[in-house]
Amino acid sequence: MALVAGVLPDFDIYFKPFIQHHTYSHSLVVLLPICAVLIVRFKGLGLAFSTGILSHLVADSFVGTIPPLYPLSDFQLGMSLGLPSPADTALEIGAFGLVLALASLNGDQKLVTKPHRESVYLAIPMVSIVTLTLLFAGDNNIPLAAFAFSRKALTLITLGHAALIGILGLGVFQGIRAFIADNRRPLKDSSGPPAQQ
Ligand SMILES: [Zn+2]
Known part of the structure; x- marks a missing residue:
């Protein structure tokens, strides 16, 4: 959210x-x-x-x-302070590190390391970030691939974004895995005594 x-x-x-x-x-x-x-x-x-x-x-x-x-x-x-700038890079990498630390402390990292139905919701931020980036670059005639690695500060940010999208993508994959696993479960599982949920 x-x-x-x-x-x-x-x-x-x-x-x-x-x-x-x-x-x-x-x-x-x-x-x-x-x-x-x-x-x-x-x-x-x-x-x-x-x-x-x-x-x-x-x-x-x-x-x-x-x-x-x-x-x-x-x-x-x-x-x-500028965009791109060292301040921007520090801010983005710092925030990314903070989210990773928080996710490992509160257990949210399980959303990407194990199959969970809730993980498919990670598709929402993933699609948001990707489409916003493409749209913004398109509107402002920014050649993304050339721009992304044009400066040291940007290279770090680009790698951070690639890692973020990779993590979110892995989460979506785990969500889809959970749905497939649930659909394959034999019928006797669902006809047994009601599960405590
Ligand atoms: Zn803004």
Whole structure:
């Protein structure tokens, strides 16, 4: 949930003719009330979603700026450390490392190491990240393959993204494995006494 929410603000790219990129979906005036409602209504899931969506704004304001008061004001807030830049690389690699550490601490790593039905949901962040990247590169005429390895900082980020997509892809594979295994289970399993679930 947090992974999907983390890329969600940039989904405004999909609505390009109607909404300008980096406006409503990067505004605290718009997002804070939504996050508050989601946390009150959905508790933990709402908190995961809000953490993801607000982390996008924090990260964007490190490497660039965000319009926190849009549409009330065009005021831009941020440190503009640059994209790509060493700060951006440190931020991305650091966040990736943090997610890996958290996943191994809370047991989420089992979603990619063992067959689990829930793992198919990892297809959502995987498809989000891949399509957003392709769409953004297409819109801005960026030759991805040449750009990805053009600088040291970018090479690290590219490798990190490849690893992330590999992990998410492995998760989707484990999810599909779990579904196939469940379908193959002999009938007597399901006709026995009701399982404690
Ligand atoms: Zn953004």
